[in-house]
Amino acid sequence: MTWQRPDGRKADQLRPISFEKDFTRFAAASVLTRCGDTQVLCNVSIEPGVPKFLFGQGKGWLTAEYRMLPGATLQRQRREFMQLSGRTQEIQRLIGRSLRSCLDFQVLGERTITVDADVLQADAGTRTTAITGGFVALSLAMQKLVEKGELARSPIINQVAAVSVGLLDGEAFLDLNYPEDVAADIDCNVVMTGDLNLIEIQGTAEAGSFSRGQLNQILDVAEKGMKELFAAQGKVISNSV
16 A cells, blocks of 8 residues: 555655745844745744853854744644753754754854754744755854955855655655654654765664665655755845845
């Protein structure tokens, strides 16, 4: 039996993705990223100074925060204040690691960038949408620093995007929505650079296990989706230059 996608997409087809720039007024850059019914608002803030472990080295830093807003899901999510859930901590660390990989911190200088990813609506893939949209917001923020003369050139050294792939009935499906995410036997999140090198693979067998061959199948499908995501990012970023 072959899995039938609820929205009728092909197995290797992304959900529609869009980036709405300047969604908020005061951030250094702000992008509302829509991936199907998932919506994540990515705001970038830039402050002078760096954490203590970087003092005097002439290098900058990037950190990320991730939150799910109360109305993002069918049942209200409680707000997280001082005590963050393990899931929230894990996701914001993933976002931070992924976006740090695309920066030359020596070029950035002693500045700290914070990328805030707030999920307005969740239909699976919130972390991958946050990374993909977060890169767009980060790139726009760096362009503005160059335009203002605060940086000689952008510290962005590569594109970064992320996508989910799941195995259902033994077949790899790209960019899972919620019904697929719940039903998947294997669920993977893949983060890549613009030259298709891997930053991170998060892969979990929800039932049983999966083979090396199946992992290769997952990565092949992810790579196809990643090329399309990089093209979508590039259109938004190049139109802002």
